Amino acid sequence: MVALCPPLDAACACAQCGFGLCHLALFELKRRFYRRLWFVIEERKMFYFRRWMVLLVLLITLLTFHVGLAQNNNVLTVTKVDTSAYPQIQVLLSAPNGDLPDPSTIQVTEDGNVIAADQVEAEERRTGVAVAVLVDATRSMRGQGMPGSTDRMQDAREQAIAIAQALDFDTDLISIFAFHRDVVTVMPLERVDGGAVANTVNTAEVLGPIPDKPGGAARRPTVDDLLADERAFSSFSPAVSRAIDELTNPQTSDTYILEMLPRMQKVIVILSDGCDDTLDAPGTATCTIPLDVQTKLQDVIREGNLSIFSVGLGSTNANQSNPRPPLQADAGFRYASRFELLQLYAQQVPNSHFFPLFTNDPNQADALRESFRSEILEAMVNRGDQVIVRYTSQVGSAGQQRRIQINDATRQVRTQFEEPRIPPSVTIIGEQRGDQLLIRPETLYSQAPLARVDYYIDGNTVPIPGDPPMFALDLSHVEPGARRISLEATDQRGDRSVRSQELPVDVPVPPTPVPSSIFSPGTPDRELTFVEAMNLFLFNNIISLITLFIVIVLAVFVLINPRGRAAAVQVGSRVTGVIQRMTRPISATSSIGAAADFVLVVRQGGTIGAEYPLPNLNTYIGADPSLVDIVLSDPHVSGRHASVNREGDDLFVTDLGSTNGTLVNRQQLPPNTRVPLQVKDMLTIGGMTMECVWRGAAAQGPAVEPSSVAQQPTVAYQPGQNNGNN
Numbered sequence: 001m002v003a004l005c006p007p008l009d010a011a012c013a014c015a016q017c018g019f020g021l022c023h024l025a026l027f028e029l030k031r032r033f034y035r036r037l038w039f040v041i042e043e044r045k046m047f048y049f050r051r052w053m054v055l056l057v058l059l060i061t062l063l064t065f066h067v068g069l070a071q072n073n074n075v076l077t078v079t080k081v082d083t084s085a086y087p088q089i090q091v092l093l094s095a096p097n098g099d100l101p102d103p104s105t106i107q108v109t110e111d112g113n114v115i116a117a118d119q120v121e122a123e124e125r126r127t128g129v130a131v132a133v134l135v136d137a138t139r140s141m142r143g144q145g146m147p148g149s150t151d152r153m154q155d156a157r158e159q160a161i162a163i164a165q166a167l168d169f170d171t172d173l174i175s176i177f178a179f180h181r182d183v184v185t186v187m188p189l190e191r192v193d194g195g196a197v198a199n200t201v202n203t204a205e206v207l208g209p210i211p212d213k214p215g216g217a218a219r220r221p222t223v224d225d226l227l228a229d230e231r232a233f234s235s236f237s238p239a240v241s242r243a244i245d246e247l248t249n250p251q252t253s254d255t256y257i258l259e260m261l262p263r264m265q266k267v268i269v270i271l272s273d274g275c276d277d278t279l280d281a282p283g284t285a286t287c288t289i290p291l292d293v294q295t296k297l298q299d300v301i302r303e304g305n306l307s308i309f310s311v312g313l314g315s316t317n318a319n320q321s322n323p324r325p326p327l328q329a330d331a332g333f334r335y336a337s338r339f340e341l342l343q344l345y346a347q348q349v350p351n352s353h354f355f356p357l358f359t360n361d362p363n364q365a366d367a368l369r370e371s372f373r374s375e376i377l378e379a380m381v382n383r384g385d386q387v388i389v390r391y392t393s394q395v396g397s398a399g400q401q402r403r404i405q406i407n408d409a410t411r412q413v414r415t416q417f418e419e420p421r422i423p424p425s426v427t428i429i430g431e432q433r434g435d436q437l438l439i440r441p442e443t444l445y446s447q448a449p450l451a452r453v454d455y456y457i458d459g460n461t462v463p464i465p466g467d468p469p470m471f472a473l474d475l476s477h478v479e480p481g482a483r484r485i486s487l488e489a490t491d492q493r494g495d496r497s498v499r500s501q502e503l504p505v506d507v508p509v510p511p512t513p514v515p516s517s518i519f520s521p522g523t524p525d526r527e528l529t530f531v532e533a534m535n536l537f538l539f540n541n542i543i544s545l546i547t548l549f550i551v552i553v554l555a556v557f558v559l560i561n562p563r564g565r566a567a568a569v570q571v572g573s574r575v576t577g578v579i580q581r582m583t584r585p586i587s588a589t590s591s592i593g594a595a596a597d598f599v600l601v602v603r604q605g606g607t608i609g610a611e612y613p614l615p616n617l618n619t620y621i622g623a624d625p626s627l628v629d630i631v632l633s634d635p636h637v638s639g640r641h642a643s644v645n646r647e648g649d650d651l652f653v654t655d656l657g658s659t660n661g662t663l664v665n666r667q668q669l670p671p672n673t674r675v676p677l678q679v680k681d682m683l684t685i686g687g688m689t690m691e692c693v694w695r696g697a698a699a700q701g702p703a704v705e706p707s708s709v710a711q712q713p714t715v716a717y718q719p720g721q722n723n724g725n726n
Contacts, residue, residue: 076101076413077304077351079127079386080263081404086420087445091389091406092127093413094265096307096351098382100124101408108391109405121390128171129384130189130264132243133160135207136272136313137178139231142210142323143273143314143335146369147362151323152313153210155357156271157201159311159372163269164197166377172384173257173264175246178206179239181230189250189257217328232333234277234285236270236341237293240308243268244296247306265383266306269376270345273314273337287340289348301349307383308352309376310342315358353379393419395445422447423495428487428503436608439473439505441466441487448491456486456499463488465666467604467689474682474689476603480509510609598651599695600630600644605688612690614651619644621685622656634686636660641685644677651677651692660686 075096082090091108093101103122108115135156145152164174174197175189184206187197201207213232214225226232247266250257275287289297300306314337315321321335329335339356346354355376359368389406398421405414424446430439441453453471454463457478464477466487473485484502600612612630622628624639632641638658645652652674655662662669663684669675677683679694 075351076406076408076411078406078413078415079265079305081415081417082263083417083420086422087393087395089391089393089404089417091404091415092263093387093389093406094305094383094385096379096383098379098385100385100387101411103387105408106387106389107407108389109407110391110393111403113394115391119391122387124385124387126168126171126384127386127388128168128173128260128264129267129380130173130247130261131163131167131175131267131269131380132189132246133163133174133176134239134243134268134270134272135160135176135178135186136234136236136270136274137180137184137206137210137231138234138274138277139210139213139229139330139333140273140335140337141313142327142330143321143337144324145314146358147360147365151210151327152273153207155313157207159269159271159357160201160207161194161198162373162377163380164192164201165194166373166381167192167194168381168384169193171260173261175243175250176201177239177242177246178204179235180206181233181235183235183239183242189246189252189261190254191256212328213330213333217330220331232277234272234274236272236274236276237290240268240270240345241293241296244300244306248300264305265386266300267380267383268306268308269380270308270310270342271313272310272342273312275338275341285338287338287344289341289344297349304350306349307380308345308349309380310346310352310354311372311376312337312339312342312354312356313358315360320360395419395422395447397447398422421493421495424448424450424489424491424497426450426453426487426489426497426500428485428500430503430505437475437505437508439475439485439503440470441489441500443489446489446491448493448495450489451492452490454488454490456488458484459486467666467684472604474604475507476510476689476691478507480507483507597649597695598646599693600683600690601693603682603689603691605686611693614644614646617646619646620656622658632686632688634688637686645674653677653683658685 077094077096079092079094080090082092095101103124106120106122107117108120137153141153141156142151145155149155149158160176167174169192172192173189174187174192176186176197178184178186186204186207187200210231213221214228215221221229221232247261247268250261252258275285276290277285314335316337316339318334318336321337322329323335337358339354343354346352353375355372357368357372359365393402396419398419400419401416402419403414403416405412425444426441426446427444428439429442430437432438439455441450443450450471453466455466455473456463464473466473471489473487478485483505485505486500486502488499489497598614600614602608602610602612616629619630620628620640620643621630621632622639622641623632623634623637625631627640636659638656638660640656641658642656642662643654645654653662653664653669653676654674655669655671657671661671663682664675664677665682666684677692679692681692683690683692
């Protein structure tokens with residue numbers, strides 16, 4: 001049955017078919033209709049979806065960059081913040097429209113602190129501009145150019161030469177690239193020489209007349225012809241990427257370029273009539289910026305020192321585009337110009353400009369070339385003039401971010417820099433403190449505390465270390481007379497300063513040391529008076545009288561109160577201990593003359609020249625008068641700080657576990673370890689340095705019993721007081 005039914009029409013009017021078959025046929029038609037309708041709707045949805053996605057991508061791209069047509073060119077930009085001489089800062093200011101600020105109106109603020117006007121220097125100077133010229137060398141450049149030109153390639157050559165001739169030989173740099181399927185380096189970045197550039201441009205094969213395509217001009221090219229024709233493709237955007245690399249990181253060893261390029265504004269000039277036309281899509285123009293080039297552009301836009309001047313060659317009108325005779329149009333190629341990509345680059349890079357260089361009217365050609373000169377060439381040259389602002393930054397710590405704001409009368413610009421790591425800077429000063437001359441460093445700036453200061457006398461290469469914490473110079477190590485003293489400082493990071501200027505110093509002869517004594521009546525060339533004799537008697541017997549008085553008091557106390565005997569014995573024991581420490585007799589093995597053999601002479605920190613004799617076999621030094629023989633009233637000295645021991649004619653010094661240590665010749669001693677003390681050695685305890693001096697043994701005699709030796713008094717050092725004779 002079904003096979004006998006004729007084909008179903010829209011009305012299903014077949015009378016022979018049953019009602020059920022017509023019903024099924026109508027259902028099938030409806031199903032197919034709605035399915036087709038669904039596919040159409042989905043296709044329309046996808047069409048609009050794709051359209052909106054393209055618009056969204058374009059919008060995001062435009063928002064990523066500054067739109068050149070809407071930007072305000074009356075702005076200031078920062079080319080570079082130079083911290084190579086930190087804390088001296090140099091900021092290079094540029095004005096894209098050529099309206100540089102008046103140096104006298106410059107105001108600088110760093111981290112919110114206004115720099116005083118007299119601390120800011122500003123001057124206008126030509127620092128140079130670096131230019132990369134990109135010349136389109138594709139087959140479409142055979143198209144019609146300006147009146148009087150053979151083709152657009154001739155226009156490109158003329159403008160490339162004009163660019164070079166407009167630049168300054170002394171300061172500016174130029175590089176030239178051609179692009180077709182590949183990017184060809186015509187001239188790497190070098191100093192401008194207009195004549196040399198003109199010769200290079202006119203003789204470069206890639207910039208010469210464009211040859212006929214493979215197979216001849218009349219034959220339509222095959223795919224093989226296109227693949228064999230390097231002029232059939234355009235590496236427009238790869239050429240822009242190559243130019244950015246050349247202007248930011250040139251492969252050169254020229255010291256002038258490497259030194260000056262970071263201080264220059266950069267300009268890319270593009271001379272072209274089309275868009276990208278890549279190898280994977282022959283004959284298909286792409287007028288969008290590739291993602292990798294967008295990323296590179298964003299980096300240089302952040303730097304704020306790049307402009308793109310795109311120059312459109314030829315006409316967008318197909319009737320004014322074909323080559324002029326005797327040149328022939330190549331079959332299969334269009335010569336109408338497309339400026340979308342040129343305009344896009346100019347729009348998306350701040351302070352850039354697009355200029356169409358074409359007219360078909362010979363009477364307007366000269367005026368158009370003059371406009372090109374003023375809008376492109378002069379704007380390019382003006383990029384090389386900048387205002388250099390100098391001031392001194394406040395030294396803080398390495399790596400700290402510093403924010404700068406610079407204003408003129410109407411504009412302002414902000415930037416920032418990272419504080420570099422620098423060595424300390426110190427100078428040497430001499431100041432009089434009382435009767436002493438103090439030579440010490442004065443820190444001009446330092447990012448870390450000082451750890452060491454070395455002094456150099458009369459240019460000597462062997463330094464004398466300064467004594468912390470002030471790192472002052474111990475003049476006892478310097479020969480008396482006229483001297484020239486300089487210093488170098490090292491901070492706790494190990495960074496060392498440059499040597500300071502020399503300070504002329506007249507080092508005085510040290511005063512003749514006077515033996516320390518508490519009482520020194522009379523002189524050898526006159527007799528003692530009765531009063532002086534009585535004073536001497538009382539002084540020599542004062543200890544005995546005190547002891548006798550204490551014994552009498554204890555005896556009376558015991559006789560009156562027997563219960564106090566135990567207490568009296570305890571008190572007597574303590575008093576006896578104190579008296580023994582005060583009297584501290586010379587050992588039976590010592591001699592009378594030993595009292596004058598060795599002395600410690602103060603060289604720094606106390607009364608210069610004061611002497612402390614070493615009469616005992618064991619002489620204790622410290623801050624507690626009840627425990628030591630030589631008392632040093634210094635907060636850095638322990639109660640019982642050190643001892644000096646004598647064995648024959650040899651001396652030994654021992655640090656008795658002091659808090660701040662003991663030094664011999666600036667070397668710290670290990671605790672509780674005997675170390676030899678030689679003549680002329682420097683013994684440092686607390687803030688005082690003493691020299692071990694041998695006085696000779698002229699008064700030596702036979703050994704005697706301890707009881708027959710006069711007791712030596714404790715010698716006390718008081719800072720700022722004279723410990724010599726009165």
